[in-house]
Amino acid sequence: MLLCLHIWFLEVVSNCSDDGSHAKDHHLSLPVSTGDLTTSAMGEMEELRKEMENLKDQITAARKTFQDSTLQEAAAGVTVVGRVQLKTRKTLRGHLAKIYAMHWGTDSTLCVSASQDGKLIVWDTITTNKVNAIPLKSSWVMTCAYAPSGNLVACGGLDNMCSIYNLKGKDGNVKVMRELAAHTGYLSCCRFLSDTEIITSSGDCTCVLWDIETGTQKTVFAGHQGDAMSLGVSPDFKFFISGACDFTAKLWDIREAECRQTFGGHESDINAIGFFPNGNAVITGSDDATCKLYDLRADQELLTYQDASIMCGVTSLAPSKSGRLLLAGHDDFNVNIWDMLKAERVGVLAGHDNRVSCIGVSSDGMACCTGSWDSFLKIWN
Amino acid sequence: MADSQDVFIFNKKEEQGDSRLMASEIEDIVTLIQDEEEGVPIRTVKSFMTKIPSVVTGTDIVQWLMKNLAIEDPAEAMHIGSLIAAQGYFFPISDHVLSLKDDGTFYRFQAPYFWPSNCWEPENTDYAIYLCKRTMQNKTRLELADYEAENLARLQRAFARKWEFIYMQAEAQVKIDRKKDKTERKILDSQERAFWDVHRPVPGCVNTTEMDIRKCRRMKNPHRVKKSVYGLVEEGTQSQSPIHTPSHHCRKGTKEDVEKEILFLNTQIDRHRMKMSKVAESLISYTDQYMDYDQFVTAQEPANPWTSDDPFLWELEASKEPSQQRMKKWGFSLEEALKDPAGQELFLKFLESEFSSENLRFWLAVQDMKRRPQQDVAQRAEDIWAEFLAEGAPSSINLDSHSYERTSQNLKDPGRYSYEDAQDHIYKLMKSDSYTRFLRSNVYQDLLMAKKKPETEQGRRTSLEKFTRSVGKSLTGKRLTGLMQSS
Numbered sequence: 001m002l003l004c005l006h007i008w009f010l011e012v013v014s015n016c017s018d019d020g021s022h023a024k025d026h027h028l029s030l031p032v033s034t035g036d037l038t039t040s041a042m043g044e045m046e047e048l049r050k051e052m053e054n055l056k057d058q059i060t061a062a063r064k065t066f067q068d069s070t071l072q073e074a075a076a077g078v079t080v081v082g083r084v085q086l087k088t089r090k091t092l093r094g095h096l097a098k099i100y101a102m103h104w105g106t107d108s109t110l111c112v113s114a115s116q117d118g119k120l121i122v123w124d125t126i127t128t129n130k131v132n133a134i135p136l137k138s139s140w141v142m143t144c145a146y147a148p149s150g151n152l153v154a155c156g157g158l159d160n161m162c163s164i165y166n167l168k169g170k171d172g173n174v175k176v177m178r179e180l181a182a183h184t185g186y187l188s189c190c191r192f193l194s195d196t197e198i199i200t201s202s203g204d205c206t207c208v209l210w211d212i213e214t215g216t217q218k219t220v221f222a223g224h225q226g227d228a229m230s231l232g233v234s235p236d237f238k239f240f241i242s243g244a245c246d247f248t249a250k251l252w253d254i255r256e257a258e259c260r261q262t263f264g265g266h267e268s269d270i271n272a273i274g275f276f277p278n279g280n281a282v283i284t285g286s287d288d289a290t291c292k293l294y295d296l297r298a299d300q301e302l303l304t305y306q307d308a309s310i311m312c313g314v315t316s317l318a319p320s321k322s323g324r325l326l327l328a329g330h331d332d333f334n335v336n337i338w339d340m341l342k343a344e345r346v347g348v349l350a351g352h353d354n355r356v357s358c359i360g361v362s363s364d365g366m367a368c369c370t371g372s373w374d375s376f377l378k379i380w381n
Numbered sequence: 382m383a384d385s386q387d388v389f390i391f392n393k394k395e396e397q398g399d400s401r402l403m404a405s406e407i408e409d410i411v412t413l414i415q416d417e418e419e420g421v422p423i424r425t426v427k428s429f430m431t432k433i434p435s436v437v438t439g440t441d442i443v444q445w446l447m448k449n450l451a452i453e454d455p456a457e458a459m460h461i462g463s464l465i466a467a468q469g470y471f472f473p474i475s476d477h478v479l480s481l482k483d484d485g486t487f488y489r490f491q492a493p494y495f496w497p498s499n500c501w502e503p504e505n506t507d508y509a510i511y512l513c514k515r516t517m518q519n520k521t522r523l524e525l526a527d528y529e530a531e532n533l534a535r536l537q538r539a540f541a542r543k544w545e546f547i548y549m550q551a552e553a554q555v556k557i558d559r560k561k562d563k564t565e566r567k568i569l570d571s572q573e574r575a576f577w578d579v580h581r582p583v584p585g586c587v588n589t590t591e592m593d594i595r596k597c598r599r600m601k602n603p604h605r606v607k608k609s610v611y612g613l614v615e616e617g618t619q620s621q622s623p624i625h626t627p628s629h630h631c632r633k634g635t636k637e638d639v640e641k642e643i644l645f646l647n648t649q650i651d652r653h654r655m656k657m658s659k660v661a662e663s664l665i666s667y668t669d670q671y672m673d674y675d676q677f678v679t680a681q682e683p684a685n686p687w688t689s690d691d692p693f694l695w696e697l698e699a700s701k702e703p704s705q706q707r708m709k710k711w712g713f714s715l716e717e718a719l720k721d722p723a724g725q726e727l728f729l730k731f732l733e734s735e736f737s738s739e740n741l742r743f744w745l746a747v748q749d750m751k752r753r754p755q756q757d758v759a760q761r762a763e764d765i766w767a768e769f770l771a772e773g774a775p776s777s778i779n780l781d782s783h784s785y786e787r788t789s790q791n792l793k794d795p796g797r798y799s800y801e802d803a804q805d806h807i808y809k810l811m812k813s814d815s816y817t818r819f820l821r822s823n824v825y826q827d828l829l830m831a832k833k834k835p836e837t838e839q840g841r842r843t844s845l846e847k848f849t850r851s852v853g854k855s856l857t858g859k860r861l862t863g864l865m866q867s868s
Contacts (some may be wrong), residue, residue: 041636048639055646066654074661078669084677089687109686109695126686142595158594188595194752203595213754223645225638227595235716255798259645261652269596278667280660295664297655302664308450309457311407311464322671323664324678332464337677341665354587366676367687373591379687381676 063300071293071302075341081324084337084347086368092123092377094130097139099371100157101189101358105146108362112153113371114144120155122146122167125369125379134165134174140186147192152177152212154198156187162200164212180210182217189230193237193254201228207242209254219257223250230272235279243270249284251296263294265301272316276340277323283340285314291328293340305338307345316358321365329356335370351378408498411470414445415490421445426487434564436474436487443483459483467589468497472575477526477583479575489568495576497590503580506547507610509536511577513551514558523570528584554611576610670713674706682706705832712820715812727828731819739776740807740815743769747800755797762795770803780806 097117104111110131112122118139122132140158147153156162162180169175185203192198193209197218201207207221207228226245233240239260243249249270251261268287275282281302282294290306291314305326312331319326319340326338327349335356337347354373361368367381414420421441426433439462446458462481466472471490472479481488495501512533515523525533540547558566582588672678676685686695703723711718711727718724725745732738743765750761769778770788780788784806791799819825 069658071661295660298660299654320677322668322675324668
């Protein structure tokens with residue numbers, strides 16, 4: 001017990017996640033789990049860490065040589081978008097507790113939401129009717145997903161499992177089809193590749209590709225040094241990105257089972273992540289109250305979306321269909337709308353009475369849905 | 382008290398243009414705002430027969446925030462101020478609702494002992510003691526509000542067995558309080574009340590202490606050792622919420638991890654990178670191309686189904702008669718054309734006319750195979766080989782010998798990615814060759830032109846119908862503000 005406390009104390013002390021000094025000196029210093037290292041072993045660690053920092057500096061320098069311009073400069077001549085004012089068109093009522101997650105179906109009218117009242121609800125967003133209300137075994141649900149086919153939904157949370165439900169069962173009842181269990185930490189996010197494969201991210205710092213039929217892990221993507229909080233799949237389904245509590249975002253090649261790129265710069269946990277619509281750039285949202293845009297081909301950050309008046313962490317994000325706008329949900333109950341090219345705030349959605357925990361833009365881009373700890377979902381456009 | 386060092390750091394941030402503030406820096410702000418020199422004037426106000434010690438007005442706070450955080454809009458300062466107030470760092474002296482008003486309302490600063498950073502999670506026993514002692518002191522300012530009286534009644538029922546204990550603790554607290562100076566007591570009482578307003582908010586107010594359960598275990602007080610506000614020793618164990626269960630700690634920062642990281646970083650140094658200008662250009666042109674299709678920027682036709690309750694939009698999408706706008710998208714990229722079932726169909730038709738449809742059919746077959754259940758994959762892979770690649774295959778595709786070799790090797794152990802190379806090759810072929818011809822083809826161009834001018838009787842009726850619907854039902858939904866050319 002004492003030893004556990006000791007190690008934990010060291011991890012907390014060296015994590016320094018609260019005062020931001022973690023990333024201020026530009027290097028992400030990995031906390032050292034000491035246990036019982038001898039002095040020579042400590043010396044070896046020091047050497048290794050120095051080598052690592054050196055490599056990072058080299059990469060930073062290499063990236064700099066490609067900074068012949070900035071996105072803002074290049075977009076200086078682009079027409080201004082003007083004030084964006086979206087209205088609440090529908091309010092989806094029915095959950096009895098905090099909503100933690102929502103996901104649109106590919107047909108653009110149905111969506112699924114997960115709440116700590118222990119229910120997964122599939123909504124018809126036009127009529128506001130509940131198409132399905134699925135009771136969950138564990139009420140501590142943190143994520144949900146809709147399969148592209150529309151046949152399945154998935155969810156998971158503190159039970160460390162990803163449960164797959166078949167919406168189109170023979171007798172009309174929605175039942176658990178599979179329980180994917182292997183993670184040793186909470187399930188933070190899940191996304192279907194098809195009816196047969198799903199990717200999950202977890203508090204155990206890994207992401208996993210599962211075969212739904214057999215319920216087995218096909219690939220474990222390890223590398224993050226902190227809880228993996230969120231993931232997004234590329235439009236061509238060949239890659240996925242993950243954001244974690246180690247303040248980095250990683251791009252993974254699904255087939256090669258490798259991490260292709262890592263992006264840093266955030267000063268706190270990355271809670272939300274998503275692809276830019278063309279699949280060539282990645283957007284992240286963090287507890288440091290900013291969002292960032294990273295380009296995959298330039299291999300570096302293009303823009304940071306921040307404002308002194310925004311002091312609350314980003315919980316969720318979604319780009320509009322063209323990628324011109326970025327909608328970001330925050331702890332301060334609002335959604336901020338950014339002009340992605342000019343990094344200017346062009347609108348605010350204020351309609352929730354508690355934290356906005358999830359946000360999504362429908363597949364055809366016609367509407368945006370926000371979910372909140374106030375137990376309501378709202379449709380805006 | 383903020384010393385000059387803190388002030389210097391604070392100002393330096395502003396200088397560097399780093400005006401972004403993190404929630405954890407709220408305490409820096411709160412410390413500075415109380416500073417004798419740099420903060421708001423905290424004073425004692427004379428009122429009727431009494432003095433109100435240690436207060437500032439809402440306006441003072443708003444003005445100070447605007448000045449020191451470089452905020453131009455008072456509404457923004459109010460918003461930030463309310464966020465800080467909601468966590469209890471300062472509070473209105475005569476109200477339970479923790480928000481900031483830009484007027485003469487009096488506010489007081491919270492004692493650091495009660496700051497959220499001390500990871501308070503006060504138990505109901507503490508709350509019971511607090512409410513109980515309030516009833517013991519005959520002061521109008523300490524009278525319980527309705528919701529507090531209800532809470533007290535509930536707690537009395539819940540703690541019926543140990544109420545005597547709670548009562549004694551409350552009495553002890555009252556004794557301690559009595560020893561304090563009158564003015565000090567006024568201040569402390571109000572601070573204590575504000576603390577409870579945060580942890581047991583007025584019904585209708587948000588409990589800002591609610592933590593995202595994913596973040597809980599990473600807080601400073603991970604084991605949530607519960608400490609009592611009134612110094613009680615915790616007895617027995619209550620049922621623990623998941624916040625308190627020890628969860629898995631992933632091992633971080635081991636030698637192995639650092640070595641792996643070093644290997645990875647080595648691969649990244651000389652990786653291929655594109656210039657920022659090129660990449661920026663690509664992003665800009667993408668958004669430009671799709672802006673017309675972005676509902677949040679450009680109002681879409683037909684009417685917004687969430688206001689008109691008219692699913693005409695999706696009926697149109699599902700129909701075999703795609704709109705001109707939709708068909709225009711097929712010209713953006715091969716991906717876009719194939720994403721749309723109607724586009725895919727037309728492209729296939731075109732390829733058939735050129736006797737090269739086997740490429741697309743092969744590509745689609747492989748896409749389908751990749752989505753099949755694991756047990757079906759091997760069979761499908763073999764079927765695809767037989768149809769498209771084997772000697773004398775009915776729909777023989779043209780692969781370069783290298784890809785052909787690789788693919789036949791892969792098929793010795795067929796899997797989801799057996800045809801990846803072949804698929805990439807065929808896709809590139811279609812993109813550079815057939816697709817460009819398709820865009821110029823009569824099949825595509827005629828259809829685009831036809832949809833442009835609906836000259837036929839039917840065409841006119843359809844467009845009139847559309848017009849009536851959109852005018853009639855979407856007047857409220859019409860987003861003329863969407864694309865404003867700012868001067």
